[in-house]
Amino acid sequence: MDITVYNVYSKYLREKFGEKVYKLPISLPLTCPNRDGCVGTGGCIYCGEEGGSFENLPSTLSVKEQVLKNREYISRRYKAKKFISYFQSFTNTYLPLEDFEKYVEESIVDGVVGISISTRPDCINDGYLEYLAYIRDKYNLEITIELGLQTVNYHTLRKINRGHSLAEFIDAVIRNKKYGIRTCTHLILNLPWDTMEDVIENAKILSALGVDEVKLHALYIVEGTELGRIYKEGEIKLISKEEYKERVIAFLEYLDEEIVIQRIIGRAPEENALFVNWNESWWKIRDEIVSEMEEKNTRQGIRCNYLNGKALKLKKIKE
Helix, strand or coil: CCCCCCCEEEHHHHHHCCEEEEEEEEEEEEEEECECCCCCCCCCCCCCCCCCCCCCCCCCHHHHHHHHHHHHHHHHHCCCCCEEEECCCCCHHHHHHHHHHHHHCCCCCEEEEEEEEEEHHHHHCCCHHHHHHHHHHCCCEEEEEEEEEECCCHHHHHHHCCCCCCHHHHHHHHHHHHCCCCCEEEEEECCCCCCCHHHHHHHHHHHHHHHCEEEEECEEEEEHHHHHHHHHCCCCCCHHHHHHHHHHHHHHCCCCCCCEEECCCCCCCCCCCCECHHHHCHHHHHHHHHHHHHHHCCCCCCCCCCCCCHHHHHHHCCC
């Protein structure tokens, strides 16, 4: 599907690297600070035992083994030549810096043009960023930190047991920029405690901070999690698919048009799931959103008129 209503990630990669680029997922044997008692226990209320991934190779394999196996498979299936090593599950900067450096070095093999690292905003510091800037320059790589935020509503952050507030996210984005490291922000637009107002504020804050990329998820609920418990007991109510589509469209309209969109709804595991994408394929919902935006003649950034005093200027013009 040729998507023109928002700034598509695959198009960005193709324009930058001259061809399609594929991610090589990597799992490390680690955890999160809100699981082990450092900032909390139990983890995020929606997070299962697999963390943010369900299709990775096991972390018992070395990083190099995972990268080479995935590279071989994707190269054979898609005739791919360029790749991004993607440290995906849990908090990949929540380990000693020397171990982190070793893992990153192992992930740099022939064909790798970038490295993406999933982590938490409160697990970013200058030591890691200095090293990543060094690696970027040494190997001519694009480095992206993928920050799990989920929402800018700090009351909701507390309810989902994130273990950090909005402030840590803002600090992480500013530090990434200081070192020339790209930031991709993960958001869930249908958290039960968030409203459309929160969705729009998500877009406004990310635009004001000048993040580079966004990855949207629809909340999925897994058996055995705290979220699963309160869902089964009727303590929360999820929005409809139609309202989710409305939220995505509003978010994109208020988001700076320069920000790259990695995805507008995620794939999710169906095994042990109590709720996944309204029992529909992720790509079908994505296509419906794109079609609705085309029908309404709207696009990403069309309502991004609130920065640099623009709202005040618009008011003066109307007067």
